[in-house]
Amino acid sequence: MVVLWKGLHYCMWMADKPLIQEELADNICSVMHLFQDDVQMLLFIQVYFDTTAREWAGIDRLRLDKFMMLMRRFLRQCFAWLQRKKWKKPLLKRFIMTLCKAPISPSGNKCPDGIRYHFADIYLEELARTAGTALSPKKVLIFLHPYIKFLAMCPNKGLVSFVRSRIFEEIIQLSDIGINPEDEKEMAAIQAFGLQTGEKPQEDEFCLRFNYESISRWLIHFASDTKKCLERNRKILYELAKMFDDLSRGIYPLKDLEIPSDDEDPNDLLEDEDIQRVVNEIKLLNRGELPKKRKAKPAKEKKNKKQKKAKMSEESADQTEQQGSPAREHPEMEGEPESPVQMNGFARFVNAPTPIAFTRKGAANRLSEAVLATGAEQQQKVSELRSREK
Numbered sequence: 001m002v003v004l005w006k007g008l009h010y011c012m013w014m015a016d017k018p019l020i021q022e023e024l025a026d027n028i029c030s031v032m033h034l035f036q037d038d039v040q041m042l043l044f045i046q047v048y049f050d051t052t053a054r055e056w057a058g059i060d061r062l063r064l065d066k067f068m069m070l071m072r073r074f075l076r077q078c079f080a081w082l083q084r085k086k087w088k089k090p091l092l093k094r095f096i097m098t099l100c101k102a103p104i105s106p107s108g109n110k111c112p113d114g115i116r117y118h119f120a121d122i123y124l125e126e127l128a129r130t131a132g133t134a135l136s137p138k139k140v141l142i143f144l145h146p147y148i149k150f151l152a153m154c155p156n157k158g159l160v161s162f163v164r165s166r167i168f169e170e171i172i173q174l175s176d177i178g179i180n181p182e183d184e185k186e187m188a189a190i191q192a193f194g195l196q197t198g199e200k201p202q203e204d205e206f207c208l209r210f211n212y213e214s215i216s217r218w219l220i221h222f223a224s225d226t227k228k229c230l231e232r233n234r235k236i237l238y239e240l241a242k243m244f245d246d247l248s249r250g251i252y253p254l255k256d257l258e259i260p261s262d263d264e265d266p267n268d269l270l271e272d273e274d275i276q277r278v279v280n281e282i283k284l285l286n287r288g289e290l291p292k293k294r295k296a297k298p299a300k301e302k303k304n305k306k307q308k309k310a311k312m313s314e315e316s317a318d319q320t321e322q323q324g325s326p327a328r329e330h331p332e333m334e335g336e337p338e339s340p341v342q343m344n345g346f347a348r349f350v351n352a353p354t355p356i357a358f359t360r361k362g363a364a365n366r367l368s369e370a371v372l373a374t375g376a377e378q379q380q381k382v383s384e385l386r387s388r389e390k
Helices: 002-014 018-034 038-058 064-084 089-100 113-130 137-153 157-173 181-189 212-223 231-248 272-286 299-323 361-389
Strands: none
Touching: 002 018, 002 038, 002 064, 018 038, 018 064, 038 064, 038 089, 038 113, 064 089, 064 113, 089 137, 113 137, 113 157, 137 157, 137 212, 137 231, 157 231, 212 231
16 A cells, blocks of 8 residues: 555656646545445555655645645545445544544644644535535534644644634634624625636535534543643633633624724834834944934924923922032033943943833834933043043
């Protein structure tokens, strides 16, 4: 069987042109219907995934699409074979165990991540295309068991996030509660576009029936297993369980995207350019250089700042009079910065604040002004000290 699949793999490797590749993929996948024994059929499926996993690293980007197309059609024919067997429960469990050894394996040692990403992307879509509403919710839950276990045991954060969004959150989004009837009417009124000559639009809808309460219970069951479930994945399982529990009670659990209204002032939001400008100015000061002068602000802002400074100076003067604090002996040293001054070059701004997160544009402007003012004062102080030495 290994030799057979290696030959079929390189037969697909040498195939050129899309139509020839599609025809060859259909012919390869139809071979599985020739097996009369279920054991040989499951072995045929397992060796296919083992061969694909072994040869995956050697597939270049130009040939990757046709092998992904082959995997999609192979999975479709697997579901068709199970449908021909009338979805027998023992056969379903053996088929799921075969998938858990390669494309749905939580460990990355048995199967590359590329195959696991692609398989999770096409899994429910091909199942709905083949089975539809004829498959009972209990048997659909059997097909979801390996991915619930995958969420509990997989150490790869990217794969866990992808499976969560592509498998479980998509079930919520495509549920009857998640689809607005008005939007559905609008989408039905839109005519299909981009069709090739002779191609007809698909009017059939592929649906699956789910028992949301059962899915929630199984998620809680795997999350409560301390031996199998990873600690960092437990929170994800409980969140999904809460979502499916809400969905079973008729509550849509996913939040809609918040679109900013037209009434909001765009100047209140800090842009990335402002943050980067402040960071660059601080870097220049730390290297002993002065940044370029900024453009003058409007007169209103200057007046407001002068008034604020005058109020601050009056308050400080009143406080000093009340406390009776003596004046400094050297008034020219009143503006001395707190940070040390180096005499071998430009003054270095030692205690420069690092911008982590800003929420307002004014905060960034005030920070950059403080940085510029401190740097200018330090440079002036250095020049005065040098002139005295001379």
